[in-house]
Amino acid sequence: MPVQAPEARVANFDEVALGFDLDNALVECERCLICPEPACVAGCPVGIDIPGFICKMIDGDHRGAYDIVTEANFLPAICGRVCPQEDQCEGVCPVGDTLKPVAVGRLERWVGDRAIEEGWRKRPYIEPNDFRVGIIGSGPAGMACAADLAKAGCAVTVYEALHAPGGVLRYGIPEFRLPNQVIDEEIGNLIDLGIEIKCNTLVGRLFTIEQMLGEMGYDAVFIGTGAGSPKFMNIPGETLNGVLSANELLTRCNLMVAGRFPDYDTPLHLGRKIAVIGSGNTAMDAMRVSLRLGAEKVHCVYRRTEGESPARVEELHHAQEEGVDFQWLTAPVEILDDGDGNVRAMRCVRMELGEPDESGRRRPVPVEGSEFEFETDMVVYAIGTNANPILGQTSKLKLNKWHYIDTDENLATSMAGVYAGGDIVTGAATVILALGAGRRAARSIKEYLGIRDSDIVYRPERSGHEGALFGIDMAERNFARVHIA
Amino acid sequence: MHRQGPNTETGGGTQPRKWRPGELDAGFPIVGREDFSDTTFRLDIDHPVMAKAARPGQFVIVVMHDHSERIPLTIADFDRDKGTVTLVVQAVGKSTCEMQQLCHPGVALYGMVGPMGLPSHVSGAKKVICIGGGLGVAPIFPQARAFKEGGAYVIGVVGFRNRDLIFWEDKFRQCCDELIICTDDGSAGIKGLVTKGIEQAIEQHSDIDEVIAIGPPIMMKACAETTRPHGIKTVVSLNPIMVDGTGMCGGCRVKIGDRIMFACVDGPDFDGHDVDFDDLMNRLRRFKEEEHLALAHWKENCRRPGQERS
Numbered sequence: 199m200p201v202q203a204p205e206a207r208v209a210n211f212d213e214v215a216l217g218f219d220l221d222n223a224l225v226e227c228e229r230c231l232i233c234p235e236p237a238c239v240a241g242c243p244v245g246i247d248i249p250g251f252i253c254k255m256i257d258g259d260h261r262g263a264y265d266i267v268t269e270a271n272f273l274p275a276i277c278g279r280v281c282p283q284e285d286q287c288e289g290v291c292p293v294g295d296t297l298k299p300v301a302v303g304r305l306e307r308w309v310g311d312r313a314i315e316e317g318w319r320k321r322p323y324i325e326p327n328d329f330r331v332g333i334i335g336s337g338p339a340g341m342a343c344a345a346d347l348a349k350a351g352c353a354v355t356v357y358e359a360l361h362a363p364g365g366v367l368r369y370g371i372p373e374f375r376l377p378n379q380v381i382d383e384e385i386g387n388l389i390d391l392g393i394e395i396k397c398n399t400l401v402g403r404l405f406t407i408e409q410m411l412g413e414m415g416y417d418a419v420f421i422g423t424g425a426g427s428p429k430f431m432n433i434p435g436e437t438l439n440g441v442l443s444a445n446e447l448l449t450r451c452n453l454m455v456a457g458r459f460p461d462y463d464t465p466l467h468l469g470r471k472i473a474v475i476g477s478g479n480t481a482m483d484a485m486r487v488s489l490r491l492g493a494e495k496v497h498c499v500y501r502r503t504e505g506e507s508p509a510r511v512e513e514l515h516h517a518q519e520e521g522v523d524f525q526w527l528t529a530p531v532e533i534l535d536d537g538d539g540n541v542r543a544m545r546c547v548r549m550e551l552g553e554p555d556e557s558g559r560r561r562p563v564p565v566e567g568s569e570f571e572f573e574t575d576m577v578v579y580a581i582g583t584n585a586n587p588i589l590g591q592t593s594k595l596k597l598n599k600w601h602y603i604d605t606d607e608n609l610a611t612s613m614a615g616v617y618a619g620g621d622i623v624t625g626a627a628t629v630i631l632a633l634g635a636g637r638r639a640a641r642s643i644k645e646y647l648g649i650r651d652s653d654i655v656y657r658p659e660r661s662g663h664e665g666a667l668f669g670i671d672m673a674e675r676n677f678a679r680v681h682i683a
Numbered sequence: 684m685h686r687q688g689p690n691t692e693t694g695g696g697t698q699p700r701k702w703r704p705g706e707l708d709a710g711f712p713i714v715g716r717e718d719f720s721d722t723t724f725r726l727d728i729d730h731p732v733m734a735k736a737a738r739p740g741q742f743v744i745v746v747m748h749d750h751s752e753r754i755p756l757t758i759a760d761f762d763r764d765k766g767t768v769t770l771v772v773q774a775v776g777k778s779t780c781e782m783q784q785l786c787h788p789g790v791a792l793y794g795m796v797g798p799m800g801l802p803s804h805v806s807g808a809k810k811v812i813c814i815g816g817g818l819g820v821a822p823i824f825p826q827a828r829a830f831k832e833g834g835a836y837v838i839g840v841v842g843f844r845n846r847d848l849i850f851w852e853d854k855f856r857q858c859c860d861e862l863i864i865c866t867d868d869g870s871a872g873i874k875g876l877v878t879k880g881i882e883q884a885i886e887q888h889s890d891i892d893e894v895i896a897i898g899p900p901i902m903m904k905a906c907a908e909t910t911r912p913h914g915i916k917t918v919v920s921l922n923p924i925m926v927d928g929t930g931m932c933g934g935c936r937v938k939i940g941d942r943i944m945f946a947c948v949d950g951p952d953f954d955g956h957d958v959d960f961d962d963l964m965n966r967l968r969r970f971k972e973e974e975h976l977a978l979a980h981w982k983e984n985c986r987r988p989g990q991e992r993s
Contacts, residue, residue, distance in 0.1 A: 369927075397794070398796040426931045430933070446933055465973035
C-alpha cells in the first residue's frame with residue numbers, strides 16, 4: 199500500500215498509510231482464494247464475512263461489500279486502520295503460506311473510506327422494544343455494544359467522561375494513524391442508529407451504577423471504561439518536570455490539540471531530546487507524535503530486544519523509517535535533575551536476556567557495571583496501564599487481584615444486569631478485541647433481557663436487495679423484533 | 684411506557700453530517716455571577732444532577748469553548764434545591780481571564796464534568812479549624828458547613844490581601860462558631876498570614892481535633908508546619924496540573940510520604956504532614972513559559988477589532 203515518504207511525513211500529521219485506490223483494491227481481491235471454510239473469519243474477533251465482502255468487491259457491488267462488513271463491524275474505516283491484522287485474519291490466510299497474505303485490513307479500510315466518501319449510511323429498520331441500556335465509556339467496546347443493542351431495538355445511552363466521544367480512538371491514537379474525521383463519521387453512524395451519546399459524564403461520581411439500575415431506570419448496564427491509569431516505574435526523579443506518561447502526551451496532542459498552541463490553549467512543552475520508555479504501540483505513537491511536533495531526537499528505551507517488542511511490526515517499521523533511535527536492552531534506573539526541577543538525563547543500565555519468565559519471553563537481567571548516563575530533557579513512560587479505580591471505588595463490583603473488573607465467560611459482572619468488557623476486564627489490549635468484547639456483552643445482555651435472536655426478523659435497508667425474500671433480507675443479520683399487530 | 688423508536692427511517696442520504704463532537708451536549712448554562720473584586724468572581728452553573736451528587740472537597744473540570752484547556756476548579760458550593768453548582772474563579776492566567784470576560788448569565792460552558800475526586804472525609808471531630816486563603820476561601824466553605832452540620836465546633840480562619848477582597852464573610856459567620864479574618868495589610872481583622880490566625884486559635888483552644896486548609900501550596904505548607912509541632916491532624920486539598928481528571932493521564936501525580944499518588948482519583952485531600960509541597964510547587968511551574976505566552980497572545984488578540992466579545 200502506498201505510504202507517505204518518511205522524510206515528508208515526519209513534518210506533518212497527515213495519514214502515513216495512504217490506502218488503496220480501486221485498481222489496487224481489486225488486484226488484492228483477486229488474490230483471495232475464497233476458501234469454503236475461511237480461516238480468516240475465524241481469525242477475526244468480530245467474525246466479519248471476509249470472503250463474502252471480497253466477492254461483492256469483485257462483482258463491483260461496493261455497497262454490498264460495505265453492507266456485509268458492517269453486519270459484523272460498525273467501524274470498518276477505523277478497524278481497517280488500527281487492527282493488528284497480521285495476528286488475526288491475515289495471520290491465518292492460506293495465501294500467506296507461500297506469498298504475502300491477502301491485505302484484508304486494507305480492503306476493509308477501502309470499503310469504510312468509500313462509505314464515508316459516498317455518504318452511505320447503515321440504517322436498518324428497527325422495531326423498538328421497551329428496554330433501556332446504559333453504556334459507560336464511548337471507546338470501541340462501548341460503541342460496539344451500543345450498536346448491537348440499538349439494532350436489537352433497545353434505547354441506548356452512552357456516557358463519556360471526556361468532552362468528546364471515541365475513547366482511546368480519540369485521545370490515544372494519533373491523527374496520522376486514524377484521522378479524527380474518520381472517527382466522527384463512524385460515530386455519526388452510531389448516532390444515526392438512535393444511540394444517544396452524553397459527554398462530560400463521569401459515571402461513578404455523577405451517579406453510580408446502582409443509581410443507573412435503580413432510579414434512572416436502566417434495565418442493563420455495560421462497562422467499557424478502558425484500563426487507563428498509566429504505570430510508572432517508581433525510580434527516583436519521576437516527579438521532575440519533563441517526565442510524563444504517554445497517555446498524557448497523547449491526550450494533550452490528540453484530544454486537546456497541543457500541537458497548535460497557543461491557538462489551542464493546552465500546552466505540551468516538548469523536549470528536544472526525548473526518551474520514550476517501552477516499545478509497544480503506545481510508545482510508537484508517542485515517539486512519532488514527538489517527531490512531528492519538532493523534537494530533534496527521539497529515542498526508544500526498551501529493556502528487551504526488537505524480537506520481544508509488543509508493537510505491531512508495521513508501527514515499529516514506520517518509527518524506524520522516521521528516524522527513531524532504538525536503545526534495545528536498556529532500562530532506566532534514575533532520572534536526573536538539572537538543578538531546577540527539570541529532567542537533565544537518565545541513568546540507564548544495559549540488560550541481557552536470561553531465562554524465560556511466565557510470559558514466555560526471556561527475562562531481561564541487568565548487566566553488572568554497565569550503568570551509563572543518557573542525555574534527555576523529556577522522559578515519556580509507555581510501559582502499560584493499571585485499572586482505573588473510579589468504578590471500583592464507587593460500586594460493589596467484584597474486582598480481580600489486578601483490580602480489573604471480574605467477569606464470567608459471558609462478561610457478566612458480580613452485579614445482576616451489569617456487564618463489562620474491553621481493557622477494564624482484560625487489561626490493555628487492542629481496539630478489535632474491545633469491539634469483540636462489546637459485541638459479546640451485547641449478546642449476553644440480549645439474553646439477560648430476554649430478547650431472543652429467534653424472535654427477531656429484519657427488513658432490508660433497501661428494497662429489492664439481492665437475496666431478499668418477501669422483503670426479508672436473508673443475508674442481513676441486523677435484527678429487529680417482530681411487531682405482531 | 685411509550686417511547687419514540689430510535690430510528691425508523693430507511694435508506695441512506697448523502698447530505699453532510701450535522702453532528703460534530705461537542706454538539707452532543709447543549710452546554711452547561713451559567714445562571715448567576717457575582718464579582719467579588721477585579722479578579723475574583725463567582726459563577727453559578729445549572730447542573731441539577733451534579734448539584735445532587737457533589738460533596739465537599741470535590742472538584743470539576745471546566746472547558747470554556749472548543750479550543751480551551753480543561754481547567755480543574757474546586758466546587759465552592761452547591762444548591763440541591765436550585766440545582767446549581769457554584770465555582771469561584773480568580774483571573775490569573777489566559778483561561779481564567781477569558782472566563783472573566785466571557786462567562787455571564789445566559790452563556791453556556793462548552794464542557795463541565797464532575798464531581799471529581801474523593802469527597803472530603805467529614806470526620807466526627809468535635810472541634811476543627813477550617814482555613815481558607817486566597818482562592819481557597821471559597822472551597823473551604825462547604826467543608827466548614829459540613830462540619831457544622833455534623834455538630835462540630837468550627838473555627839474559621841480566612842485570609843485575604845486586604846479588606847476590599849473579602850467575600851462571603853456573612854456565609855462563614857453563619858456556619859462558624861468563631862471566625863478569624865486575616866489580611867496582609869491589617870485593613871480588616873488581624874494583620875498577618877492565616878498561620879497567625881491558626882496560632883491564635885490553637886492558643887485559645889487546646890482541644891482541636893483537626894485542621895483543614897485550602898489555598899495556595901505555599902500557604903498549605905505553612906499551615907502544615909504550624910500544626911506539626913502540636914500534632915494536630917491537618918488535611919490539605921491539592922490542585923496540581925491535570926488534563927482529564929479521571930486518572931488517565933497521571934499529570935497530577937504528587938508525592939505523599941514515600942508514595943506517588945494521583946490527586947484526581949486518590950485525592951484531592953491528603954494529610955498535609957505527608958505532602959511534599961516543594962515537589963508540588965515545582966510541578967506547578969511546569970508550563971510557566973507557556974502560561975505567559977498564552978496570556979500575552981490572548982491579550983494581543985482580544986484587542987483586535989471584531990474580536991472583542993465582552
